[in-house]
Amino acid sequence: MSTTITLKWNKSTFDNVEIGDLKTGLDFKKKCQELTGVHPDRQKIMGLGAGILKDNQELSAVKVKAGQLVRMMGSADELPEPPKEKTVFIEDTAKENGDGEVQYYPAGLENLGNTCYMNSALESFRYVPELREAIEHFDGSSVSELLEKDKEIASELKSLYKRLDTANDSISPITFLEAFRKAYPQFAEKERTELGEFYSQQDSDEFITNLLGSLENMLKTSDRNVVNLITCYLYCFYRLQCTECEEAPTVTKEAWKKLSCFISQQVSNLPYGLQKSLDGTLEKESPTLGKTAVYTKTQRISKLPNYLVVNFVRFFWKQKQQVKAKVLRDVAFPSVLDTFELCTDEYKNKLKETREKMRLDREEEMKKKKEEQLNNLGQQAKKQKTEETDKTPLYQVNDSGWFELCAVVTHKGRAANEGHYVAWVKNDAGQWLQFNDDDVTAVTEEEVKKLSGGGDWHTAYLCLYRKARKLNL
Structure with missing residues (x-):
């Protein structure tokens, strides 16, 4: 062509x-x-x-x-201005479920040519209230010229989220994309095919890392860095011990933006994969022996974040084929992730009090439900009761080590530079939604759990967990 x-x-x-x-x-x-x-x-x-x-x-x-x-x-005459009061047509904003009830879904993002990696990431963070609040208050008036590109990203993201909140149909993220590519030119790379030149598929994980880096520069306040609080900064102790001599171990403290789950034949679930990823061996030069020696690596979390990003390390380089291939292995991920065993002993002691309180609250809740069922009041209470979402900021919630799943970014395909990314997000009402670019539909939690891999279907690549306010095991 x-x-x-x-x-x-x-x-x-x-x-x-x-x-x-x-x-x-x-x-x-x-x-x-x-x-x-x-x-x-x-x-x-x-x-x-x-x-x-x-x-x-x-x-x-x-x-x-x-x-x-x-x-x-066609005529180039201007289209009429939209009414100030939004006119909502059911045909545009709603679908019927199996019971004939009308379901309303939020607007999605148009795919501008291999931009599903970006759309899925933006939708995943769209329902993080702390991030939304910080962006809404961002004005960029005191930003230095050195951070002008980061300012454009934050400003365009603020505008994009506002448009999504009020739109009846999918919208184009073109101005945000242009600002992001200006700041990170690698995301503007193209590849030439027999059909012409196309923008290359990119990695959603790399996009998130760069996006959070820009927001970190912009959303700082006088008393705290909002991005540190809302996303994935966790602090870990990194211990190296030589196995070939009685050399004193080295211990350092590191700040991480995410946890990585390395996948092997032994890894079939996320908690085990994270544990295996924190421990292991490596080779390095020993100052005592004057040669390369084997060291044991032990890493433990000393401070947990409010939102935890977990990356399934599914892509690896095939030297013979010269391609970045994908690990399709099924790795189950829980709705509630317990990170207690990944923490230092000192930090575990700090978590125990909150964990015990949450267990007791859970037992009391289950006891009340059982009493309602025995008194045949369960269904009536369910109809009358309207749960209010806890609006307490997560940075005011005590650490427990428990995290609840709130978003999944999946990848469908067998190579990193191709395939398709989709976001599966839990909204403010607790409903799971699938954001397949501009196509938004409701899904069940059971459907989300099936995204663990094992074939060519959508496979979890990134999971976003938030600090649990109560125990829902």
């Missing part, structure tokens, strides 16, 4: 229009809008495929000759 065409609109002609990185008819219409000012809803395109070009037409299936003439009809 040629990468350029000639576009004819009224008396205007646009030569050498690049279409190699466009995937659908709607993408092409947006390109025409940039050139002519004609909104896609007003366009009729002829000359790409049979008949009038449809929005969902796959351009890769259309045979195009170099310089082929494509005609567009």
Whole structure:
């Protein structure tokens, strides 16, 4: 497929229009809008495929000759301003569930060409209230010129989340994407194929790391760094002990942004994988022996964060094929993650009091439920009771070591530089939603648990856990 065409609109002609990185008819219409000012809803395109070009037409299936003439009809008149009060149409914002009830879903993000890695990450952090509050109060008035690119990212993210909160339909994250690529040019890399030049698929984990780095620079306050509180800064003791001599061990303290679960044939669940990832052996130069020696590595958490990011290390480099391949092994992850055994003895002692209180609260809750059932009041109480979400900021909640799952980013495919990312997110009401770019649907917790891997289906790549307020085992 040629990468350029000639576009004819009224008396205007646009030569050498690049279409190699466009995937659908709607993408092409947006390109025409940039050139002519004609909104896609007003366009009729002829000359790409049979008949009038449809929005969902796959351009890769259309045979195009170099310089082929494509005609567009449509008026460049401005579309009417939207009403100040949003008019909501059920057809646009709701779907019916199996019981015939109307279900309303939030807006999603359009895929701008291999940008699912970004969309899934942004949706995962969209329901972190502490982050949203910090971004909403961000104005950037005192930001230095050295951090101008980080300022643009924070400002565009603030605008993007506001648009998502009020939109009835999916929106384009183009201005945020441009700001992010400006700050991190590696995310603007392209690859050339026989169909033309396309933006490369990127790693969602790397995107999150860079995004949080920019937000960390922007969202600092006088008394605390908001990103440190809301995301994944945990502190660990790192101990190295030589196995070949009585050399004194070295102990250092490190700050991590995430926990990594390395996957082997022995790892079938996340808690065990994390434990194995913290311990192990390595080779390094021994100052005592004057040669390379084997050391045992022991790492333990000395301070837990409020939000914990866990990365399943699924990608590895295949030297022979020269490709970054994927580990498909099934690794189960829990709805409630207990990190107690990953902590130092000193930190465990600090966690015990809160853990015991949460256990007692859980026992009391179960006792009350049992009494309601015995008195046949369970169903009636369920109808009458409306639970209020605890709005207490997580940094005011005591550490227990227990974390509850609130988002999963999955990857579908067998290589890192291809495939598709999707976000599975628990919203403020406790409902699980699947954000597949612009397609948003409700899912059950059981469906989320099936994302553990083992085949070509969606496989958990990142999990976002938040500090548990109560015990829900």
